[in-house]
Amino acid sequence: MGTYLNRTPSSAGNRGIWTVSCWIKKSNPTHRTVLFGTPGSDNNSTMQFILHQDSGVRFGVNSFNVFTTTNTFLMRDPSSWYHLVLSINTSEGSSDNRTKFYINGERFTNFDGNNLNSITNGFQYGWNNTIAHTIGAEPTPADYMDGYITNFVNIDGQALGPSSFGETDSTTGEWKPKADLSGLTFGTNGFWQKYESAGNLGLDSSGNSNTYTVNNAGTGAQAVDTASNNFCTLSPLSQGADSTLTKGNLEIAYGNSTRTCSTANMGVSSGKWYWEFKTTAISASPNPVMVGIGELPYGPDLGTYLGQNASGWGYAGEDGTVYNSGSGSAYGDTYTTGDIIGVAFDADNGNLYFYKNGTIQNSGTAAATGLTSSSTGFYYPAVGKSSGVRTFTAQANFGNPPFTIASGNADANGFGNFEYAVPSGYYALCTKNINSYG
8 A cells, every 4th residue: 555656647638528447456445545536626626536434435526526325335345346437428418427437337326425416517527637647546645545456447538338348257247357448549648557567557558658657666566466366365354353454455464462363355165275474573572473274253353363263273483383272283393574384275175284485394294184164164364363462464475475576486377476386286366266176
């Protein structure tokens, strides 16, 4: 969080007829984000499309909201991608048709705050004018995007619907991005940001050369997590007490108030899966970090460490012990800051393995065998702490790494980017792999 894009057009385009299409995955449902906008001091310059802290959407100008979805549409699922299309044509005779909003291919009209009639015939927005445009923050900037964006498109001079940018998958029936948008007419200030170039995330792929400047792009700014292939992350819905999620829900920082643990947003009941955890900071010895798997509900349990009850298995950095049902068994090496722990879970046979910096522990003997989920049918990646008086920060890599990768290893399907080789027959936790093996 903190990365944003900006550009000031050198010439004005069509300020009354335009379309913005983008795919987003909001990491924190209660975080306020200005998805895109322009600055100013009046209704013809200030414009903001806001992902609000109430989990709804607000689109407005300087003195009023054009529409809000405070109760009627809420983005509360941090694991889902949403396709948002804002289609503007202020020359329409009906005020209802001057502003059209689409979600996942369907037009949305059930606004609980509706000022569409305040947009008069021929109204001119700040968008496509010769003023600062930002994506992922306010023009000041502030309220940075906490989540993921892909395929951000601006069409200058046309009011288009969602079928110009997305389509229904013939196999799954899900709404998905169109792979090729090069046939669209983008207009003077139109652009197509695919975010494929790590060194130039604001690159315009429309042919217009309307490239945006990238600000505050640190490690992990570019993600392989997209609307076409959704990767696992840690989940704020099963987040342990006294913890904070950042970096698109791939980094977790634990405070010192209690033992606790957190789980991810994708669970599995079949298939073979691999992921990595890296500890980046520990406040004091002994090491309180524990990584492993758990069943839901597990993460929110106050005062419960990973492996304290029957629904979790935790590999402890302090002494290399694996815990389950409150009982520990000697297993592998200790680990600390900078070490990367690989987790390989064979859900078909219920076997759990751990790796330290690429080396399988306990001579390849599983830390747990024959696991069958008794409550939900699914196991989830988990991370937690064994002590309430020490703090730490860890990063999860489910194939979409928040930390720098020195070597680079994909699974057999070419998905994911891991520090160490993915064990043979194991796969990254992403929707395309789960569709095949999960």
